[in-house]
Amino acid sequence: MHAMYPGSPRRSCVEVRRNCSGRVRAASEVSPGKAASTGGRVINKVPVAIGMTPQVYDYMLEHTREPEVLRRLREETADVHGSHMQITPEQGALLGLLVELVGAKRVVEVGVFTGYSSTAMALALPADGKLVALDRDERPVAMAQRYWGLAGVEERVELRVGPAEESLQALLERDGPGSYDMAFIDADKRAYDSYYELLLQLVRPGGLIAIDNVLFYGKVADPPPGDKAALALRDLNAKLLADTRISVSMVPIGDGMTLCRRR
Numbered sequence: 378m379h380a381m382y383p384g385s386p387r388r389s390c391v392e393v394r395r396n397c398s399g400r401v402r403a404a405s406e407v408s409p410g411k412a413a414s415t416g417g418r419v420i421n422k423v424p425v426a427i428g429m430t431p432q433v434y435d436y437m438l439e440h441t442r443e444p445e446v447l448r449r450l451r452e453e454t455a456d457v458h459g460s461h462m463q464i465t466p467e468q469g470a471l472l473g474l475l476v477e478l479v480g481a482k483r484v485v486e487v488g489v490f491t492g493y494s495s496t497a498m499a500l501a502l503p504a505d506g507k508l509v510a511l512d513r514d515e516r517p518v519a520m521a522q523r524y525w526g527l528a529g530v531e532e533r534v535e536l537r538v539g540p541a542e543e544s545l546q547a548l549l550e551r552d553g554p555g556s557y558d559m560a561f562i563d564a565d566k567r568a569y570d571s572y573y574e575l576l577l578q579l580v581r582p583g584g585l586i587a588i589d590n591v592l593f594y595g596k597v598a599d600p601p602p603g604d605k606a607a608l609a610l611r612d613l614n615a616k617l618l619a620d621t622r623i624s625v626s627m628v629p630i631g632d633g634m635t636l637c638r639r640r
């Protein structure tokens with residue numbers, strides 16, 4: 378059963394700020410030191426990857442459907458180490474919509490953390506849909522499992538704990554090429570290209586691969602020397618631009634999300 382959307386969150390930018398990766402976090406947690414590393418604007422001392430005023434972001438949050446269970450998950454995650462890694466509410470809404478648009482029944486996620494994106498996508502799946510959730514860290518994933526239960530989607534989610542590359546290889550062997558409709562990559566940045574190549578095999582023609590953090594604090598435009606993650610994402614962005622195996626669009630939402638439709 379799909380969860381009800383209770384209406385939009387009404388949270389002010391005074392309470393909810395976006396860090397430079399576009400994640401929502403409490404204002405008190407925002408480190409002001411990253412301003413120089415973004416190519417974007419600084420709003421209320423918060424470096425934001427895309428040009429966005431506090432008023433406009435407030436307005437967007439107020440017009441973003443966030444199910445109650447996801448709001449609770451976001452608030453609980455705010456106290457977890459690494460909370461900045463969570464996707465934003467508007468990204469969750471987009472991922473859910475994409476599941477519906479693709480007509481996805483089988484989805485793979487690389488990078489679960491406490492479960493915001495997996496829950497958002499699982500809620501949008503049909504009752505017989507399946508989301509395979511990959512992460513190597515059991516601790517945050519325990520919270521994700523709890524929220525899959527609270528959201529009533531636990532039967533739609535298969536968790537595989539371990540290095541994602543190995544898990545993707547195992548899925549290829551078990552399920553075969555073209556056996557998934559959609560994938561979301563949100564894990565260790567330097568391995569994104571490997572995940573992308575494996576997912577291009579796993580996802581069917583016409584299927585979708587969404588890739589998070591493609592703007593990476595704005596650093597992809599001018600990677601600081603030695604920032605291997607920024608350089609890896611910059612290389613991946615260049616590769617995707619020229620990759621004739623996909624149709625592609627880089628969407629300035631959150632920390633940047635590229636949508637790749639396999640041709």
Ligand SMILES: C[S@@+](CC[C@H](N)C(=O)[O-])C[C@H]1O[C@@H](n2cnc3c(N)ncnc32)[C@H](O)[C@@H]1O
Pocket residue numbers: 462463464487488489490491492493494495511512513514517539540541542563564565568
């Ligand atoms: C950015 S967080 C995911 C955030 C999540 N999508 C959300 O909405 O909250 C990245 C996750 O990737 C996981 N991760 C990092 N490297 C990994 C690897 N090599 N294999 C599997 N998971 C990995 C981390 O444990 C972490 O939970």
